[in-house]
Amino acid sequence: MSVRRRGFKEYTRLEDALEIIRSEVNEIGSEKISYQESNGRVLAENVKSKVSVPPFDRAAMDGFALKAEDVFGVDENNPKELKIIGSIETGVSKDIEVGKGEAVEISTGAPMPSGANAVVKVEDTIREDSRVNILSPVSPGENVSSKGEDVEEGQVVMEAGHKIGPAGVGMLANTKNLEVKVKKKPKVGIAATGDELKKPEEELKPGEVVEVNSYTLTAAVHETRGEPIRLEMVPDKKESLRKTLEKAPDFDMLIFSGGTSVGKKDLVPEIISNLGELLFHGIAIRPGGPSAFGMYENVPVFSLAGFPAAALIAFEMIVKPALDIIQGKEDYSERPSVEAILDRGINSKLGRIDIVRTKLIKKEESYTAHPVRVTGSSILRTITEADGFVLVPEESEGFSKGEQVKVELFNRSIQISKQEV
């Protein structure tokens, strides 16, 4: 009996769906790029330093380079007077030898003169012409960055799988890794299906609706470091859907929205099943339940709901982990979350995971979680108004008002609501 005939009598558990995805999806290949383009990319190999950083012993403070032994035990009442025998500024290497009772004026970052083993900060000194009074002791090595202290030549500084951030870009530059091997950005084809769809720019006739999923999913793929490619809208016809599915090998992933439920026009899972392999259809989550997943010519194919909020939540739950795996992240990356107190109860059905969109309100140091009211899974407002979501697990019937819950965040930073809602 086909899924369409029997409806969704069985739903795959989210955990099992992710396990299926994990076992099917392959890591993408790598490419060489410039360190300047590397922010946000995922390393495909360990990065080893080609140089020592810093490349020489240098002053970590502005002040005076000296022998630490000369100033042991000094203080403001018992300063030690040293003779200034020269000065070293950044960018120049000078051949000065510091002897006992001597000091060299030095700038932060300048190479240490030989003989000196520490720097006293300028604040802890009083200078008088060619003499300087040292008011504070230092230990050998104090305020000195020694050669290779940050990184030794040949040392692994970042490992394969690491996502390069701003500091990583600097690390590549600093260690002279001017080119770096990173995972390719997965190319993700996005096809909205449905006879009722019109582009946002077009006039709607009765019964027609605006196609929004290809735009929301494009943005979501961007945020997951993929390269989205919007395809032409596809009518609910087998032949058209087949032609779109056959384009899958041009991409690293293909996402359909719409046509994934159990109605007459819900043909996407059937097409995947006929031409490729359908691995699940229907997940025990809400919204996003009708989602399907399969493989066509070794390319992962997702079939998401046509309702925009359901499509985006399903993206978050099953497509994003797949994009992580493709980019070589063995562990699904975790969403940051905050603990918050529910300001109203949440009801959920046993046996499925409810993804309850939730607004956060900060009061002093604690958060209140305000579940956004939902009347239909079409409702994008439930996401634009929410800061994150509460997952109600399969074995729970919900949470009561006043209970503490974990709110997983959609965005990197929380916009704090001042007013109550």
Added chain:
Amino acid sequence: MSVRRRGFKEYTRLEDALEIIRSEVNEIGSEKISYQESNGRVLAENVKSKVSVPPFDRAAMDGFALKAEDVFGVDENNPKELKIIGSIETGVSKDIEVGKGEAVEISTGAPMPSGANAVVKVEDTIREDSRVNILSPVSPGENVSSKGEDVEEGQVVMEAGHKIGPAGVGMLANTKNLEVKVKKKPKVGIAATGDELKKPEEELKPGEVVEVNSYTLTAAVHETRGEPIRLEMVPDKKESLRKTLEKAPDFDMLIFSGGTSVGKKDLVPEIISNLGELLFHGIAIRPGGPSAFGMYENVPVFSLAGFPAAALIAFEMIVKPALDIIQGKEDYSERPSVEAILDRGINSKLGRIDIVRTKLIKKEESYTAHPVRVTGSSILRTITEADGFVLVPEESEGFSKGEQVKVELFNRSIQISKQEV
């Protein structure tokens, strides 16, 4: 007495520094862009819907549209048989009137026929030719999305200051806001200063180091939704620094790195003071203490440390909030954080905020916080190896091993470490 002579005897508290920045920095202007380009941008005006969403009453499920009153009280043992008088698919509007004892086969998203007020899911029906048995009751309105249920025409759907995410892009498309007024991206000039600096591509002579700050800060500005412009490296000469400062009016913000401490070549704060207004120099944070801030011709100018890790931390602490304010976010956005147990102690000096870079290790459901060892503020590894940081407040001397601390996260998602460190 100039700062250079007296060293940093006084440091501005971080909170006061942010207050100064907040009082000086002005919001940037706005521009109109396409909804397709709007992801990640900040709204400059309230967005009102130009249409009702959905534009008509429609089925929220595949099944049969009917009068709810016809099937009150039915169940699997006492089904109700209705006559199928037609079918409606998505994308078409049909002139069918559903009477008592009648049903219309309907697809998710298709317009409701007149007379019907609910939809019974296909799973709860058994069809036999032109008759259908209904196995489950529905309430009036059940499985129907009524016109304007998501959004009514004229309703404000997103407010000024809201950061548009993937759902927001869809909301703009859905409400026919094809153009939207957003805050401009602040143009941020970035100038690395220092006689000792060479580009990553160049060979180093003794005493020279690689210039990395313009690359790390470029990436950091990108992540804060600004538009970075890398300027030529500036030698530690008043005339060169003056010329660079005079370029500030080409940008919405200018950032110098290097030359901000109290050494001989630390000329940036002095130049800002001479030609514009220097508002603070020296903040009670570590790293990042030597940072300065001022205004030149109404443009905010930051002077950050030359040491790359210190520059990036100072960016996080004072420049990013300024970029938020420029983009019209009245509240500084908050970093997501996790609570974690320290696996070793942290020492800090009273009177300053210590920003301790910290790795997170997940063990089952809890996190261990592993402070990264620091030997100098130059060390980018302290950031590439860290997931976030612990702030040790001014009035604290640190935390002990085993204490619970809040780790604020650098990145949106946490990369979980499997092994212990």
